[in-house]
Amino acid sequence: MNEHKYHHGDLKNALIGAGVDILAEEGLGGLSLRKVAARAGVSHAAPYAHFADKQDLIAAISTEGYHRLYERIEALVQRYQGDPPRQLIEVACAYVEFARKDPAHFRITFSGVIETEKNYPTFVEISQKNLQLVTQVVEACQSAGILKPGPADATAVSIWSSVHGLASLLIEGQISHTLLDRMSRRELTVFLLNQVTLVELRPEMFPAKAI
Amino acid sequence: MNEHKYHHGDLKNALIGAGVDILAEEGLGGLSLRKVAARAGVSHAAPYAHFADKQDLIAAISTEGYHRLYERIEALVQRYQGDPPRQLIEVACAYVEFARKDPAHFRITFSGVIETEKNYPTFVEISQKNLQLVTQVVEACQSAGILKPGPADATAVSIWSSVHGLASLLIEGQISHTLLDRMSRRELTVFLLNQVTLVELRPEMFPAKAI
DNA sequence: GCCAAACCTTGACAGTGTCAAGATTCGGCT
DNA sequence: AGCCGAATCTTGACACTGTCAAGGTTTGGC
Incomplete structure (x- = not known):
């Protein structure tokens, strides 16, 4: 109109x-x-x-990316309330899936296009909210005994790093095809979490619609 | 002259x-x-x-970055031959340190500035050599019983992802200061590996000169 | 109904990647 | 030795980019 x-x-x-x-x-x-x-x-x-400049627009786009990610993750945490390992897996897969669906948006959100000098409060805010959510899940997993005890913030960063690294390497094409032919992205993600944690694999963690 | x-x-x-x-x-x-x-x-x-174009130069610079990384990592694997957990830790720390010392070079090497369409054989080659080295170390760690048994390639990718993720988040300033004030980058790296593996912490893994 | 502020356009400038045309130098052949 | 094609580099040009200054248009509040 x-x-x-x-x-x-x-x-x-x-x-x-x-x-x-x-x-x-x-x-x-x-x-x-x-x-x-x-x-x-x-x-x-x-x-x-x-x-103010291009950097500013990019910061806004990055913030938007973080928001979209947060929404999905938050919904998954809600849906699998009471099942910490499932929460962890679904959140991780959502992260990887977000990167796959829109690699450029993922990159611009996380790949330091934002120069460190300027600080964008809304970006920092949503970034912290995201980490808080992961930390919550991590604490639940620790209580459930599927994550080693230890400082929750450092553990959350470790888990986040692992998943973030996998997502990054996947979209940069750094994961070999011989491996990707054998394992789906979801299987790889769960494998990584299984490596990192003591998650027991359950069939419902591998739905027919693999990512 | x-x-x-x-x-x-x-x-x-x-x-x-x-x-x-x-x-x-x-x-x-x-x-x-x-x-x-x-x-x-x-x-x-x-x-x-x-x-041929800017992309081509960037690919060459990326390849150079990968080469420098490989040299350091290879030297460390040699130096700690026979001590797999130490190899793993030192390689991981070298990776993180490379990212810290020259963030832009690290980013351009790994952050998909190389478009997937074109393939740069020398880049792929050094990238594979790097992964092979990590895979070697991973296999040694599995034999030593500090890594769960399982397919070595997928395990190597998991470990690599974790360390790569940590390095990325560190240089993008995504790791909170309250955590960084408490733990050095080296401590964080070892913490992450300890989370991911069954490495036992030994004092010599924390030299006075922490990164 | 007026006015300042918010919003948008036009025009300009330096810097960018890229290509075409031409100048310079190198290496190999006779 | 001297020539010639190929490799290497320069010059000039083009479209496109981020950015700013100056000015036009609209809005909301008094």
């Missing part, structure tokens, strides 16, 4: 959305401010009314 | 070296073909005699 309005109304979010789309279609290399502006239907310098 | 020669002599390697330097000084954002050319003392289009 707002086709020919001078004022867009919600340009900021439209730009973030356009950025996410371009990222999905063309990857990081295709992401330019001018293309984002064009896709949102505004002139090439319009983004500067909402973002 | 070759200051004013029209033909540089070894421009290809000079360009790679210049790229590595710029990466260390200015990070990924500062890496442009023209700056690399200028630093090597040639005109802006000279790189095109040796590289």
Whole structure:
């Protein structure tokens, strides 16, 4: 309805959305401010009314990625309440799946496109919320005896590192095909968790629809 | 001596070296073909005699990064021959340390700046050599009983993922300061390995000069 | 109904990757 | 020795990029 309005109304979010789309279609290399502006239907310098520079837009897109991830993970933690090993596995698989479905968005969220100098409070906030959630699951797993006792924050970081590393190496094509032919991504993820933890494998952890 | 020669002599390697330097000084954002050319003392289009495009130069720089990593890791595997858990820990720490010392080079090596379409044989080669080395260490650890038995390739990928993830999250500043104030990077790395494996901690694994 | 602020456009600039055309030098052949 | 093709490098140009300044348009509050 707002086709020919001078004022867009919600340009900021439209730009973030356009950025996410371009990222999905063309990857990081295709992401330019001018293309984002064009896709949102505004002139090439319009983004500067909402973002200080490209870095700022990228930070917003990263934050959006983190939010999407958090939503999925939070839903899974809820669904498997009371079954800590299952929570751990499903959260890990969701993480890997997020990376696979939209590698560019995953990369831009985690691959330090955000320079350390500037600090983006909303990004830090959602990042901490994510880690808190993982820490919760880790604590539940420790109570359930499937994770060695120890400081929960360091353990959470260890688990997160493992899953993050697997997701990264997978989307960078660093995992050999001979291995990938033998094991699905889900099997690999569960294998890794089984290596890291003392999870006992149960059949329902391998649904027919493997990722 | 070759200051004013029209033909540089070894421009290809000079360009790679210049790229590595710029990466260390200015990070990924500062890496442009023209700056690399200028630093090597040639005109802006000279790189095109040796590289098809920017992607090609980046691939060469990535390959160089992988080579440097391999050299260090190989030396450590040699030095601690016969002590598999120590091998594992030192290799992991070297990996993390490589990322810390030159984050931009680490990122460009592993963070998918190489598009999957093109394949760079030398890059794939050194990447496989690296994994083989890790697999060796993993097999030794399995024999020593500090790693669960299982397919060595999948186990190696698990270990590699864990360490790679930790290194990535560290250089992206995703590890909270409250944790980093309590544990050094080396302690974190060993903690992670201890989580992942059944390594027994020994005092010599924590030298005074922690990373 | 007016005015300041928010929002957007236009135009410009330096820097970028890339290519075409040409200059320079090297290596091998006679 | 001298020539010639190939390798190497330079120059010039093009489209595209991030960014800023100046100005136009709209909105919301008084």
